[in-house]
Amino acid sequence: MRIPDALGADQAAAFPCPGLTAWQALEKIPTRPGETILISGAGGSVGHYLVQLAAQRGFVVHTLSHPRHAGRLETLGATRALAEPEDRQAPWPVADRYYAIVDAVSDERCDWLCRQLRANGHFVAIQGRAQHWPNPPFAQAFSLHEVALGALHSWGDDRDWQHLTHHGETLLTWLADGSLSGESLVETPFEQLNHSLTRLKARNFSGKMIALFN
DSSP: OOOOTTSOHHHHHHSHHHHHHHHHHHHTSOOOTTOEEEEETTTSHHHHHHHHHHHHTTOEEEEEEOGGGHHHHHHHTOSEEEEOOSOTTSOOSOSSOEEEEEEOSOGGGHHHHHTTEEEEEEEEESSSOOSSOSSOTTSSOOEEEEOOTTHHHHHOOHHHHHHHHHHHHHHHHHHHHTSSOOOOEEEEEGGGHHHHHHHHHHTOSOSEEEEEOO
16 A cells, blocks of 8 residues: 555554454445444554544444543544443443444454344454354344455455555545544564563553564
């Protein structure tokens, strides 16, 4: 993808994996402005872009994440930031069901999240796929989707790559002109990568970690 002159190489390098994953997830969902969607795991890098892109498409965006992310997610376009429930079997704190749910955490969440979908809704799995169909036949009748950036390498053709590249360059342009907010970058020297990966595993910081090579 071509990088706009106004965009730094560090922001450009940090963008493709989370940014294009978020874009592909939303491409699975028919756009209906005014419908409410839930983004699970919204505090991470993919969620950072999902919230913004979903709001730009006219969705009402609710998020599910650690409370420390709530303020940032609301500034990005979320209208309601929910904290992770302690008891997943308890009644859901939101009265309405969702048109679509995007999960960026794990396949273990599919069953309980899908209970919050409306009829003919959509569930998009980013981090792990559903191991079985989560409800009886012809019940909610929702659609299950998955996102895998690597799929194009084995099953994509030139048209698929051109489509992805075109939209990727559009998103980079939005980053450069401020239409899309990039993540705060946490820089680490390559020599300290082991320590930084330990921090990443503990999730004790916000932002996108990038390694600097001399």
